[in-house]
Amino acid sequence: MEYILQPWPWYVSGPCIAIIMFLLLYFGRTFGMSSNLRTLCAIGGAGKRVEFFKFDWKSQRWNLVVVLGAIVGGFIAHHYLSHPTNIDLSQNTIEDLKMFGFENAGQSLLPPELFSWDAVLSIKGLSILIVGGLLVGFGTRYAGGCTSGHAITGLSSLQRPSLIAVIGFFIGGLIMIHFIYPILF
Amino acid sequence: MGKYIKFFLVGIFFGIVLVKSEAVSWYRIFEMFKFQSFHMYGIIGTAVITGIILLILSKQLKVKTINGNYLKVPLKARGLARYILGGIIFGLGWALCGACPGPMYILVGTGVFSIIIVIAAALLGTYFYGILRDKLPH
Numbered sequence: 186m187e188y189i190l191q192p193w194p195w196y197v198s199g200p201c202i203a204i205i206m207f208l209l210l211y212f213g214r215t216f217g218m219s220s221n222l223r224t225l226c227a228i229g230g231a232g233k234r235v236e237f238f239k240f241d242w243k244s245q246r247w248n249l250v251v252v253l254g255a256i257v258g259g260f261i262a263h264h265y266l267s268h269p270t271n272i273d274l275s276q277n278t279i280e281d282l283k284m285f286g287f288e289n290a291g292q293s294l295l296p297p298e299l300f301s302w303d304a305v306l307s308i309k310g311l312s313i314l315i316v317g318g319l320l321v322g323f324g325t326r327y328a329g330g331c332t333s334g335h336a337i338t339g340l341s342s343l344q345r346p347s348l349i350a351v352i353g354f355f356i357g358g359l360i361m362i363h364f365i366y367p368i369l370f
Numbered sequence: 371m372g373k374y375i376k377f378f379l380v381g382i383f384f385g386i387v388l389v390k391s392e393a394v395s396w397y398r399i400f401e402m403f404k405f406q407s408f409h410m411y412g413i414i415g416t417a418v419i420t421g422i423i424l425l426i427l428s429k430q431l432k433v434k435t436i437n438g439n440y441l442k443v444p445l446k447a448r449g450l451a452r453y454i455l456g457g458i459i460f461g462l463g464w465a466l467c468g469a470c471p472g473p474m475y476i477l478v479g480t481g482v483f484s485i486i487i488v489i490a491a492a493l494l495g496t497y498f499y500g501i502l503r504d505k506l507p508h
Binding site (some may be wrong): 189190192193194195196197198199200201202203204205206207208209210211212213215218219221222223225226229230231235236237238246247248250251252253254255256257258259260261262263264266267272274275277278281282288289294295299300301302304305311313314315316317318319320321322323324325326327328329330331332333335336337338339340341342343344346347349350351352353354355356357358359360361362363365 | 373374376377378379380381382383384385386387388389390391392393394395396397398400401402403404406407408409410411412413414415416417418419420421422424425428433434435436437439441442443444445446447448449450452453454455456457458459460461462463464465466467468469470471472474475476477478479480481482484485487488489490491492493494495496497498499500501503506
């Protein structure tokens, strides 16, 4: 039990993620989380106005069930299987974050500087979450997948488009952290 | 209902793994893009290596899915612009809010309800893509 309560090392977590991908393939589906965003748009009636959302979303219900399970899994893991819940970040990261005004980095799952209600209710905090979400939603659909679809499934099946997409993910991420964060924080 | 149970269970396992691996943490994403820890690279790297092995083995052993077809991964369409441009746009967002689409949902379960704003914005972003799709290079 002690091993489960501690954070799981990367060499346990990574193979577990591969098993999840494999199980979904075994069930005749594929691992892809961002597709659910398109499905939810279709359920919301976006298909009436935009061709891209005109598809049989009912065939995607299984993936929404995965999402539902993931939410429950998140609840179980955080409330019953995590002790402690702090993140053992590298010292350099903690210091870099301090320079950006993030105190106590790693003491919680997410920084209160961005996700607490106080932060969310500020113009800057709200804008960061909204712009971030918009970019994720737009980018994943444009690229045809996210970390699960491209980085895990696509790279595991040695597909060139996924390699290009993952390179793109990193170009975007590095630009954000190294060039845009110093302006924002 | 019965046929959905297995997907629900896979989802629960996925949620648990991503929380326990700390991949849902904004801090870990920041640290990854700063190259200050091997942790996230270890997770993605071992996931991909294990995935490659599992897929090669299932091809060798002619593993069939529960539907009776040979297990294989659908191929992504050919292209360059959509993957590099879409990838960069996603990467910018991933680093900004520290959450990709899987963790977004999982974080709701951990009780971080402000992440719902990110999910709502992601839905809107997906909708904008749907509108602009024909005008974008793919």
